[in-house]
Every structure is written in C-alpha cells, then in structure tokens.
Amino acid sequence: MNPNATITDEQFEAYLKQIRELVEGPFEEIQKEVEVTNVFPQEFYDLAIKNDLYRFYLPAEYGGWNLNELEILRVQEEFSRGPGGMRMHLHHAADMNWRILDDYGKPELKAKYMDKFQDKTIYCNFAITEQTGGTGADLHTTALKNEKGNYVLNGEKWLISHTDCSDFTYVIAVTDPESDKDSRLSAFFVPNDAPGFEIVEMPHMMGCRGAGHAGLKFNNVELEPIYLLGEEGQGMEVAIHSLSVSRVHIAMSNLGMAQRMLEITLKRANDRITFGKPIASRQMIKEKIARMQAHIHTLRCAIYDFARDYDIDPYNEYVTEKAAICKLVSIETVKEVSDEMLEIFGGDGYFEDSPYGPTERLYRDCRAMWLEEGAPNVQKITIARECQKFGGVVKYNF
Numbered sequence: 525m526n527p528n529a530t531i532t533d534e535q536f537e538a539y540l541k542q543i544r545e546l547v548e549g550p551f552e553e554i555q556k557e558v559e560v561t562n563v564f565p566q567e568f569y570d571l572a573i574k575n576d577l578y579r580f581y582l583p584a585e586y587g588g589w590n591l592n593e594l595e596i597l598r599v600q601e602e603f604s605r606g607p608g609g610m611r612m613h614l615h616h617a618a619d620m621n622w623r624i625l626d627d628y629g630k631p632e633l634k635a636k637y638m639d640k641f642q643d644k645t646i647y648c649n650f651a652i653t654e655q656t657g658g659t660g661a662d663l664h665t666t667a668l669k670n671e672k673g674n675y676v677l678n679g680e681k682w683l684i685s686h687t688d689c690s691d692f693t694y695v696i697a698v699t700d701p702e703s704d705k706d707s708r709l710s711a712f713f714v715p716n717d718a719p720g721f722e723i724v725e726m727p728h729m730m731g732c733r734g735a736g737h738a739g740l741k742f743n744n745v746e747l748e749p750i751y752l753l754g755e756e757g758q759g760m761e762v763a764i765h766s767l768s769v770s771r772v773h774i775a776m777s778n779l780g781m782a783q784r785m786l787e788i789t790l791k792r793a794n795d796r797i798t799f800g801k802p803i804a805s806r807q808m809i810k811e812k813i814a815r816m817q818a819h820i821h822t823l824r825c826a827i828y829d830f831a832r833d834y835d836i837d838p839y840n841e842y843v844t845e846k847a848a849i850c851k852l853v854s855i856e857t858v859k860e861v862s863d864e865m866l867e868i869f870g871g872d873g874y875f876e877d878s879p880y881g882p883t884e885r886l887y888r889d890c891r892a893m894w895l896e897e898g899a900p901n902v903q904k905i906t907i908a909r910e911c912q913k914f915g916g917v918v919k920y921n922f
C-alpha cells in the first residue's frame with residue numbers, strides 16, 4: 525500500500541475479494557430485476573454503502589482510506605466485473621462525483637459537502653453533452669449574469685447518467701457567448717432542486733441498465749456566484765482535467781469486464797467437447813485466447829503506467845494524452861475480447877443465464893464504453909494533438 529493509506533495490505537487484498545464476491549453474487553441477483561425495471565432498488569444502494577463503495581476512494585479527511593490512484597483503480601477492476609449499470613454508477617461515484625467539487629469548489633461549499641460523499645448523503649452527476657451541439661466548446665446552454673450578479677442558467681443537456689439519484693449536477697455552460705474560444709465556457713455546481721431545473725425522461729438503453737439516464741432542462745435556474753466552479757472561463761479546463769482521470773476509470777472498467785470475459789471463456793473452452801476433444805485444444809481457439817490475453821495485458825500495462833505517473837503528479841504534462849490512449853486501447857480490447865468470447869461460446873453465449881456467466885449482458889454492457897467520456901474519434905483527436913505537441917515523445921516513470 526502507499527504509506528498514507530489508512531488500511532493494511534492484508535485488509536486491501538481482503539477488500540478486493542469482498543467486492544468481487546459482492547458484484548458476482550448479490551449484485552448479479554439484483555440486476556435480474558433491474559434489467560426489466562431499469563431502476564436500482566434501495567437494496568443496491570444499501571449494499572454499496574455497507575461495503576464502503578462510496579468511501580474507499582476518498583481522502584481520510586472526508587472519511588476515506590487515502591488510497592492512491594492505482595489502488596483506487598484496482599478496486600474499480602473488481603466492481604467492473606459485475607453488472608454494467610452498477611459499474612457505471614460506482615465508477616462515477618469514485619471519480620467525477622466528488623473530485624470536481626474537491627478540485628474546483630469554493631471553500632464554503634467544500635466545507636459544507638465534502639464529508640457527505642462517504643455514505644452517499646450527496647451524489648453529483650456531470651452534464652456537458654447537448655442534443656443541439658457537438659461535445660466540447662460547441663455548447664448552447666448559457667449562464668449569463670443578471671442585475672443581482674447571479675448566473676441564470678438556460679438550455680438543455682442530453683444522455684446524462686445518474687439523474688435519478690443525484691442531488692447536484694456539474695454543468696458546463698457558456699458565460700461569454702461573444703467568444704469563440706474555450707474560455708467562453710464555465711462550470712457550475714447546480715442543486716437539482718433549484719427552481720427551473722427539470723429532468724426529461726429518455727428511452728431505455730441497450731445495456732448498463734439502471735444507471736438513470738435522462739435529459740435535463742434549465743429554465744431560468746438562478747445561481748449565486750458561490751456555485752461557480754473555479755474561475756469564470758475555466759469550464760473547458762474543469763471538463764478536460766476531470767474527464768482525463770475519468771477516462772482511465774472507463775479504461776479500467778473495460779479491463780475488469782474483459783478479464784472476466786476471458787476467464788469464463790477459458791472455462792467454457794475447456795468444458796466444450798466437439799469431435800472428442802475440448803475446443804480449447806484446437807489451434808484456432810488457442811490463437812483467439814492468445815489475442816484476448818495480449819490485448820488485456822497491454823491495456824493493464826497502459827493503465828498502471830498512467831496511475832504511476834498520476835500518483836507522482838496529477839497535473840503532469842502527459843495526463844491527457846495517456847488517459848486518451850488508455851481509453852482508446854480499452855475500447856479496442858473489449859471489442860476484440862467480447863467478440864472472441866461470443867465466438868468461442870458458440871450459440872450458448874447468445875443466451876441469458878449461461879452457467880459460466882452473463883455473456884449476453886456483458887456483451888451489451890460493454891458497448892456503452894464507446895461513448896462514455898467521449899467517442900473513439902475524440903480520443904484520437906486528443907492523442908494526435910498531444911503527440912504533435914510533444915513531437916511524439918512520452919516520458920515514463922520507471
């Protein structure tokens with residue numbers, strides 16, 4: 525463990541095991557109902573609180589265990605083996621949910637709320653995407669100052685996760701409509717019970733059921749300046765820095781899922797006999813297994829490298845590039861691994877309730893990863909920009 529952690533190596537290893545058993549046991553059972561209702565029952569939140577899933581990632585001053593980024597990511601790998609919607613909720617809890625307020629909130633708000641994340645007394649979602657524009661500076665929601673010096677929020681957001689269990693929303697909005705630069709954007713900490721804040725229902729998703737997706741509408745939502753995060757004009761920086769870390773959490777989610785897919789595929793390949801032999805003994809199946817493992821190992825190395833750098837300096841110059849690389853490699857990994865899993869399982873893999881594991885659901889759940897925290901093209905644009913900036917050089921802290 526890192527020397528500041530408030531738990532021992534043994535306690536940490538036991539915790540990883542506890543989380544794996546929780547997500548592959550009780551959470552899988554609960555998910556059967558969630559697949560139909562698309563809503564997490566209270567039992568899920570209660571179990572998450574009881575198993576410290578809103579606490580483990582926090583600094584000790586906010587009730588957490590002072591884990592470093594690599595240790596946090598290792599817990600994330602374990603809970604990503606379970607149902608995708610729960611993974612999405614817990615991944616966000618461990619990340620942007622509390623980090624944005626901690627990094628950019630005004631001291632008065634931090635004093636009021638930072639110790640309320642540990643048992644989910646508060647939960648905060650994040651809203652940048654709009655139906656009417658492209659992700660990035662191309663936003664149309666405005667937060668313009670009125671005569672009292674307060675910001676007035678007007679506009680819409682779309683595809684927003686965790687809207688059914690959040691108390692606040694981090695909103696990126698335009699404060700300087702005349703500018704065409706990134707500095708036209710600012711970030712706000714918006715109470716979801718503010719007058720004029722509305723949640724708009726969306727259809728159910730392909731996978732990751734239960735993660736509470738909806739649209740948001742802001743109709744003259746008035747915010748005192750205390751709700752501005754960072755400085756006016758810093759909205760893009762808030763989004764990019766927060767999304768960078770979160771992209772690595774997405775990459776770790778993909779790793780957790782891919783690792784489980786590989787493990788259940790190996791069992792199935794050993795058990796399935798055709799023409800008198802386990803299919804695992806066939807060269808063409810071995811080739812698939814080798815490719816699955818090569819992808820998974822490469823991804824693990826990229827994530828561990830990011831975390832090592834981040835733990836030395838969270839603002840190091842390669843954070844953005846390495847985070848985008850992790851996310852891009854992770855999509856390619858989970859794409860390859862989920863395809864090979866389905867092929868090796870044969871027809872049984874296409875059905876629910878396989879005795880080996882939820883192949884059909886894993887396949888659907890992992891498809892959300894293409895879009896969460898930015899589509900593959902966005903990762904490629906980011907990598908190319910940073911790569912060109914540094915002349916292709918990347919530093920490693922071995």
Ligand SMILES: Cc1cc2nc3c(=O)[nH]c(=O)nc-3n(C[C@H](O)[C@H](O)[C@H](O)COP(=O)(O)OP(=O)(O)OC[C@H]3O[C@@H](n4cnc5c(N)ncnc54)[C@H](O)[C@@H]3O)c2cc1C
Nearest residue numbers: 650651652653658659683684685892895897898899901902
């Ligand atoms: C499960 C899920 C959860 C989500 N949760 C949230 C959330 O909590 N908060 C939030 O704010 N958003 C959320 N989103 C939205 C998500 O971030 C976006 O879907 C994603 O960034 C892609 O944006 P878009 O859907 O507007 O696609 P578009 O912008 O319409 O893009 C469509 C395609 O065109 C490509 N493209 C677009 N512009 C360019 C360009 N300039 N150059 C090259 N290619 C381009 C994209 O890469 C993509 O492949 C979520 C989405 C999903 C599916």
